[in-house]
Amino acid sequence: MDAVLFGATTLRLGGTAMRLQSPHLIAEREHQGRSPQPLQIVCSASGELDLNLPFFRQPIPRALLTTEKGASRWQGATAFDHCWCAGGEAIDWPQAFAHLQASGVQTLAVLGGGQLFASLLEIGAIDELWLTLCPLLLGSAAPSLYPEGNPCSGKLILLNVLPVGNEVYLHYRLSY
Ligand SMILES: NC(=O)c1ccc[n+]([C@@H]2O[C@H](COP(=O)([O-])OP(=O)(O)OC[C@H]3O[C@@H](n4cnc5c(N)ncnc54)[C@H](OP(=O)(O)O)[C@@H]3O)[C@@H](O)[C@H]2O)c1
Structure with a gap:
């Protein structure tokens, strides 16, 4: 980047x-x-x-x-x-x-964090998303990836899955 x-x-x-x-x-x-x-x-x-x-x-x-x-x-x-x-x-x-x-x-x-991400998602400015699934159970205190609550209008299309150790990398494309 x-x-x-x-x-x-x-x-x-x-x-x-x-x-x-x-x-x-x-x-x-x-x-x-x-x-x-x-x-x-x-x-x-x-x-x-x-x-x-x-x-x-x-x-x-x-x-x-x-x-x-x-x-x-x-x-x-x-x-x-x-x-x-x-x-x-x-x-x-x-x-x-x-x-x-x-x-x-x-x-x-x-x-x-989530506030910035949400404002860009809402105007359709995000075209790809990398999510890492980590084995940590944080409960309700965890910061949210998408805190605003409005459903995302984009459709997430899975492009790739990569397990590394205990974590899983998920790569999506957003289609609006
Ligand atoms: N797990 C991860 O990969 C990951 C990655 C990043 C962050 N985090 C966590 O996420 C938490 C923070 O997330 P958050 O959602 O509370 O805050 P955030 O999005 O990091 O920051 C919010 C602040 O950024 C500015 N901002 C964001 N969007 C804006 C917009 N559209 N227009 C103008 N200013 C904007 C504002 O700054 P001002 O207040 O200065 O105006 C706002 O108060 C932390 O706990 C952090 O550790 C986790």
Whole structure:
């Protein structure tokens, strides 16, 4: 992927970006003429992010996708390589995608969490889905993949199943 996108709550709770660690995968990207790490994009309408998070010390390219309100917090700051403003109070997705395209982002992985994923699913912007089935029983405290509750209008078509150890990787295509 050229870039990965994740919600502000995922970053606030995890503290770091999910960067590539495998030397083999990093070498493969470099061989393809890509940057060693995909651009790590945080989506935050509020722009309220703590500069003390380890994320800001990781050796990765960083971008912020935010609103006019959120961008005002980061004026003149150098913590992000890009600060994209799309919309006044809420993210305007067509405008957001135009910023990404203009910066050369053609392939984008949405890493979650559920709120971000749901807003993209609802506008039909997700074309493939990778689900990992893990043997962890978390009960009702588990964060939801799709918390908004509206039934997804897309149809999930199974493309591949890959068992690895105790986990199963499920790869779907979404047809709208
Ligand atoms: N198992 C997994 O693979 C996985 C992956 C990712 C996350 N998670 C878990 O999921 C949980 C977090 O998920 P979540 O659903 O609570 O939050 P989330 O989607 O990570 O983040 C929500 C925040 O992101 C921004 N945001 C998301 N969608 C937006 C939109 N359409 N427009 C504007 N801003 C938007 C807002 O930031 P502001 O508040 O700054 O405006 C919002 O409050 C965590 O527990 C995390 O560990 C699990």
